[in-house]
Structures are given as C-alpha cells and as structure tokens.
Amino acid sequence: MILAVIGHEFGPPDSYVLEPFDPGAPGEGQVRVAIRAAGVSYVDVLTAMGQYQFKPPLPFIPGSEAAGVVEAVGAGVTHLSEGDRVFCGGLGGIFAQANVFRAANMARIPEAMSFESASVFAVNYQTAYYALADRARARPGETLLVLGAAGGTGFAAIQVGKHLGLRVIASASTPDKQAAALSGGADAVVTTGAEDWREQVTAANGGLPVDVVFDPVGGDATELAFRTLGYDGRHLVIGFPAGIAALRTNLPLLKSASLIGVQMRDHALKRPAEAEAMRRKVMELAGEGIFSPAIAERFGIKDYAAAMNAAFSGKAAGRVVLTME
Numbered sequence: 001m002i003l004a005v006i007g008h009e010f011g012p013p014d015s016y017v018l019e020p021f022d023p024g025a026p027g028e029g030q031v032r033v034a035i036r037a038a039g040v041s042y043v044d045v046l047t048a049m050g051q052y053q054f055k056p057p058l059p060f061i062p063g064s065e066a067a068g069v070v071e072a073v074g075a076g077v078t079h080l081s082e083g084d085r086v087f088c089g090g091l092g093g094i095f096a097q098a099n100v101f102r103a104a105n106m107a108r109i110p111e112a113m114s115f116e117s118a119s120v121f122a123v124n125y126q127t128a129y130y131a132l133a134d135r136a137r138a139r140p141g142e143t144l145l146v147l148g149a150a151g152g153t154g155f156a157a158i159q160v161g162k163h164l165g166l167r168v169i170a171s172a173s174t175p176d177k178q179a180a181a182l183s184g185g186a187d188a189v190v191t192t193g194a195e196d197w198r199e200q201v202t203a204a205n206g207g208l209p210v211d212v213v214f215d216p217v218g219g220d221a222t223e224l225a226f227r228t229l230g231y232d233g234r235h236l237v238i239g240f241p242a243g244i245a246a247l248r249t250n251l252p253l254l255k256s257a258s259l260i261g262v263q264m265r266d267h268a269l270k271r272p273a274e275a276e277a278m279r280r281k282v283m284e285l286a287g288e289g290i291f292s293p294a295i296a297e298r299f300g301i302k303d304y305a306a307a308m309n310a311a312f313s314g315k316a317a318g319r320v321v322l323t324m325e
Helices: 042-048 115-119 122-135 152-163 175-183 197-204 220-226 250-255 264-270 272-287 301-313
Strands: 003-006 017-020 030-040 065-073 085-089 098-102 143-146 167-172 188-191 210-215 229-237 258-261 295-300 319-323
Touching (some): 003 301, 017 301, 030 042, 030 085, 030 115, 030 301, 085 098, 085 115, 085 122, 115 295, 115 319, 122 152, 122 210, 122 229, 122 264, 122 272, 143 152, 152 167, 152 175, 152 210, 167 175, 167 197, 175 188, 188 197, 210 220, 220 250, 229 250, 264 272, 295 301
Parallel strands (some): 143 167, 143 210, 167 188, 210 229, 229 258, 295 319
Antiparallel strands (some): 003 017, 030 065, 030 098, 065 085
C-alpha cells in the first residue's frame, strides 16, 4: 500500500494526514517513481499552509524535490528505464512513497550520490550556480558574502563559490551553523544578528568591501548586506523568508552597485538552452563529487509533521530530509 502526506485543506503540518494513495500508471511522456527520500524546505511548508505566492489545487501532497527509482515508463520515454535512480520534482506531489512525474525534466542520479543527498541537491545547487556564474558574473579572486549560510541554498552557494574561485564569507547565527558553513568550505564566518556584524564582515575581508552578496534571507539583513558592497558590487536576491526588504535607491547609486533578482524558473522559460546546459554542468560536477549538500535531520514518513516543522523553523544547520520507509 502506497502512502502519501495529503492535505484536504491548507493549514499547518499537523492538519495534513498520512493516507493510502494510488499514483496510477504513467501516461505518455511520464514515469512512475518509487520515492526513496524527499527534501523538506521552508517554501514547501509555506505552500502547504496556503501562504506561498501561488495556491495549488486541493487535495494537495506537499514537496518539491526528491530522489527515487523508476518503477514504470510511459510511452515515448526513451532516456529513462525501469531501475534507474533519478532526481524528481514538481510543484507538489513529493511527500509520497511513489508518484508519477513528467520524464522530460528528470535526470539520473550520479552513482556516488545517495538518495538522501540527491533529494536536497538539484534545486539548491542549480540556483546557486545560476546566481553566481550567470547573474553575478562572479570572477576568481572576488569575495562572496553568503547570508543564511547554513540553509540549503546558502550552503550550496559556499561550495559553488569556492568552485568558481571566490573567497567566501559565511554569515550564520549559531556556532553549529557556523561550523557547518566552515565544513562546506567557507573561508571565514560572521555572526548573523550581531551588533558589530558589518565590522565583522569588513574584518573578515581584510578591511575591503565585498564583491557579491548571496541573499536568500531578506528582511533587515538585505540593506545591511548591500552596504558591505564596493564598486560594481552585485547583490543577489534569492528569497525573502525574513520579509520583503525596502532598499533605498540611493544606495545602488552611491556605490555603483547592482541589485539582481535570481529566478531559476524564469531562466528555464526564457532561455531554455542556457538553462539546460547549466543543469548538465551542475550534474557533471556533482558526479565528480565536487558538490555535497549538508543534511541536518532525517525523519521517516510517519514523522512528516515533525520534519515540516523542523524545516519551517530554520534552526537546522543543513537540510531536512523525509525518508519513505
């Protein structure tokens, strides 16, 4: 019997139920996947609560990224076969022991990567790579300041930044999160929320301004971080769980710096060939073992509410994973 986490109305994690679920057979261009592990993110929970920028139809199975094994292949699918280990994702339909997915957007998992790592890899690392290599035009020798450095995209940005030859300063709120950032390759850490935070950043960069800010946080942190930029600095807006910031427009003018939005979905729609080439590059690097996500906590599917609450709290030093027992 296949089980899935299902919400018949939007609400907190405890309002969802674990129920029998029949994903059916794959149709044309689809594959059915036995899901082994799923990533649980802040946005997943926000969507489940009906508070994200779009509301999916009900009943709703949360989640956006997972990894598993192909069980069945629909007509017209030629690049995947039964037994393949694959990344899978979508706007929901993930917190289940099996489901049907569109095959065109799926890829095999590198042999060296576990299901758990794969379940929290694709979105974070593709976002970080697109942000730094494409949107920021990051160059070797530049300095990168990463906000929310122990979060999923923040941790990915540390590793991508180091791969691109950047000096990385990681901002994190607790010793555990700072230790996680250092383990990911950060050259220095600063304490999020400290009264002397800007002074810490300046000291960590030898008294110089930074070149690129990676900001998946928003709120009050955005203006503070923008003020650390120097000439031709680039501030990347990845997300804003702490709130939408109101940046004074005199700051980009005075600093000759740029505020840059990063939306990977828009990139895929507007420049699909570029987006596909970038996706292949990130997967190639993953296969070489260059990128490796940090997993903070693992929960079985029966503990889905605890997993969702842990991800929503933002306290974990790494990603939260739901395993499908």
